[in-house]
Amino acid sequence: MGAPRRAAFVEESAEVEVLYANLEKMKSLTKKIQASMGRLETSGKTVQEAIGPIYGNTQKLQTTNTNIDRIIQAIDRIREPLDMRNKEERILKDGPRQAGLAEYMASIDRTRQALRDLKHSNLRSNQQTISELNGLLRVGNQRLEDVFREILQKNNQKVEPLHYITKNLEFPRLSQDQASQLRTINAHVASSTAELAQADPRWTPTAKIYGDIRGQYLTSSLETMAAACVATAKRTRNDAPYKRRDNAIEMYTQGIRAMYTAEYDNICPIFSRDEWGTVLKLTCQSSLNAFASTLRDLDKQIRENLTLDCFLAYEIVDVVSKTSFYIEERTGNLKYEISDAMKPVRETAKSSLSYLITDIRTKAQQMLQLPGDGSSVPLTPEVMTRLQMMVDYLSPLSSIMTSLGDGNWTQSSKSSSTTSIPTMKSFDVGADGRQLFAHYATDTIETLLQNLDSRSRAVLKGKSLQGVFLANNIAVIDRMIRSSDLQPILGSLGPKIEVWRKKAAGLYLDSWKEASVILLDVQYTNRTPRPPSTGQAPDSAAILKQLSGKDKDQIKEKFKNFNVLFDELVARHKSFRMEKEVRTGLAKEVQSFINALYVRFWDRYHEVDKGKGKYVKYDKGQLNAVLASLG
Template identity: 65%
Template sequence: MVAPRRAAFAEESAEVEVLYANLDKMKSLTKKIQGSMTRLETSGKMVQDAIGPIYGNTQRLQTTNSNIDHILEAIGRIREPLDMRNREERILRSPPQRVGLGEYIASIDRTNQALRELKQSNLRSNQQAISELDGLLHVGSQQLEDVFRDILRQDAQPVEPLHFITKQLDFPRLPQNKTSQLRTINAHVASPGAQRPPSETQGTPTAKAYAEVRGQYLTLSLQNLATASISMTRKTTVGVLYKKDSSGIGTYARGIQGLYTAEYDNICPIFPREEWGAILSNTCQSSLNAFASTLRELDTHITENILTDCFLAYEIVEVVSNISYQLETRTGELKQAMSEALRPVRETAKSSLSTLLNDTRTRIQQTVALPADGAAVPITSETMTRLQEMTNHISPLSSILTSLGDRGWSTSTTASSASSTPTLKSFDVGADGAKLFAHYASDMIDTVLSNLEKRASTSLRSKSLQGISLANNVVIVDRMIRSSELQPLLQGAQPRLDAWRKKTTALYLDGWKETSMYLLDIQYTNRGARPSSTGTASALDSAAILKQLSSKDKDAIKEKFRSFNASFEELVAKHKAYKMEREVRQALGREVQMFLEALYGRFWDRYHDIDKGKARRRTGQSGVVPTDELQGVVGQ
């Protein structure tokens, strides 16, 4: 048992000794490793001290190399526009037709891009190159302007507007392919790099070119219409009232509207939206100046013939106002320019209203004598003819009368309203133009009749003749109202005419008052009641009345019969001799009948037996006048 145990201990002891031996070797190796690490650290420090400066220099060299590369790249980019200048100059200095419009515009685009890059570099050394490219773009822009003008001139031959108006055709527009080319050219000429300084021109060069070329086209196209408007107006017979549409101004205006509308349709696809109005105004300016000149010439003609041609002024106001509104609605422009061109004619139209009134008043006052037979004077029918013609111009007259205000056609008010200062009446938005015209026409009629009444009172001997003269003129006024478009407009004037009729009747019957006095006698109420005057009792009553009279009273009655007959015969003769309108003769005859018949019937009932059995001739005898003689006056 002991021996095996000793063997085991010996074996373990041997293993322990081996372990101790290995441990000693490990310690020895550790010391060697520590020594090697110390030496390595020392060597690393020496290497670091030696290599550190070299590494720093290397980094700086790398940065320098990188900067040099960037500089070389920038120099390359700078030199690239300079290198391409020679290539683009060859294209831009050649005619666009030779190199092709598309290639020419592409060259401008490349040059613009190069110019922008040079300006962004902000290098002083590039200023010369920038200047050269600016000059090159200027050359290209001018070349494109010339192409722009050439394209416009291809369709700038003047047209005859009358052809399109009479056949109701649309006025010509630029072809779509050309508007596309013009739009492209305008976009490049108007670019910031190609545009001229604002101080040198108004708007873009292409806008100015368009206004020049197309403006001349419009002016020449409208020239014949302007000439025709003036010549047709001057061919009017002197002294004859102007009739609506007798002038060429309506055709002229329609030509302007058609051409301007077509021009607006041309402008829209070529230029930016914000430029449409200005370009249209500039394009139309020359033809508008010619239009304004034509209106001034027509205004001079109207002023010289205001009494007959004021209606032309009304027509011009209507026509120009209408096309001005339509153009403003369609394009948003030209309303102010059209209004300025119309201003002289409109002022003449406004002043004509008072001129017509004053002329009518003056002509009547200066009349040497009214017709001795009581006939109507020509000025009445002339005045009514003017008013009838005015009904063909109600629309412009409504505008003019509204601007004047009610009764503003009087001399003092009209003179003030012609100034540029607006009045409160000018802003009366509730004014009724038709009603204002009715007031004006009524004033005109009153002017005629009132002045004729004054003139008749001084130039005609008897009131009866004065009444006939005035009645004839009143009837003509009434007849011309009822037979024309004045009737619905002047319905409110009938009471005034009725008042004039009553006045003329009163004047006429004044001459019959003396005749009626012969039919008056003295009755004594205490001598019994007046018997009935009907049937058989009439004769009995007349005989009974006569029995109560003395011889002297009977002679007085006979004398009254004779005097009445003589006076009646004289007045009937005058009544037949007077110049009366049919309505006047009938109306005054009825008035005489109504005035005398009651008196005559009473006198006849009482005293007709006084000449019983004798001839009833009125002249030189005592015969009485039967009632049917009075009734006969009405139809004579």
């Protein structure tokens, strides 16, 4: 047992010694490594100190190179506009004909873009170049404007509107190619103008050019129609009222309507949507001024002959208003401008309503004499003819009366309502429009009859003559209503006419009252009581027997007086000049008034002359025949 253990210890001891020996070697190696690391660290510091400056200089050189490259690029950019300007200057100064319109506009686009870039750079060194490019862009714009002008002037020969209207032809318009060229030029000029910021903010230079050239075309083309309106308004007959279409105003407004809408069709493809209305107004301004001047001339002539030419004023209001509505519907513009041009005539048309009623009073009161035969006066058919003619102008009159207000036409024009622009609703002649006119016509007729009545009382002697005069004028009024388009409008006037007719009949019958008084005998009951009524004719002989001689003499005198007065009244009746319906109507009034009284008187006392006819001139049948002959 002892020997094996010793051997084991010896072996382990030897391994320990080996480990110690290796440990010593590791320590020695570690020292050597530490010594080497120390030397390496020292060497690294030396290298870093040597290489550091070289590395730093290299970075600085790289930064410098980058900056130099940027400076070179900036110099190139600065030189680029100058080089570009020289190139574009040659193109722009050559003009669009030599360079070609497409290339010319491309050059303007490049110039405009370069100018925009330079302005954004804010480099002081670029200010001179910016100024030069501004000048170059102005030159380019002017050349484009010249081309724009030339294209328009090729199509600026004036036309004769009447030719196109009468033949129902479309007015000439710019071709599609021309519109395309003008649109492209306008777009470039508008952009360049915005860059230069020198244009009138209301419109671009091309819009001004378009308005001037095409405006001259419109004005010159329409001037013959304007002259025709003034010429046809001059009166050749001072006693005849104006008749519809005797003046050229309707043709003139048709020409304006057609030419303005044609011009709007030209404008839309050339200019942007927000410019359409502005350019149209600019283009039409000159011709609208001429139109307004023409209407002022017409208004002056209308006011000089208002009672006859008021219908021309109504026609102008009618056709001009319809024209303004049509153009406004087609273009969305010019309604107010056209309405302003019409304003003087519309005011005259409004004032005419009160003027015409006042004129009736004036003319009636100026009648120093009236017909001695009771016939109607010319004033009555004159007034009624005027009302008949007014029916043809219900549309404008409806608008005018609506703006005045119901009944305000009896006031002076100064107190009327302020002017308002007519609307389509005010031209809608419905129940309201017809009712307003009916009220006006009624006021007119009432004014006429009242003044004729008052004048006849002052001038004519005798109520019967006054009654015949009034009845004749009423008959003319009634007949002219029934025989015209006034009838359906003035249907409600019947009761008022009937009141006047009864008044006239009452005046006429006043002279027959004297004859009726004669026939109103006294019932003689002093001797015997009055016999009861049996419905049969009384016994004339029996009645006369009861009367005294004096009473019989009074009866005889009554018959004689009645005969004389009756013959005078019949003769006077036949001497009057009566309208057919007046003669018939008054004869019936007399017959119903006198016949019954005479029949009663004759039945009672005709035996007073025992059929000899010395006192009783007419029997019942004879008197009735005479009365019937009055009609």
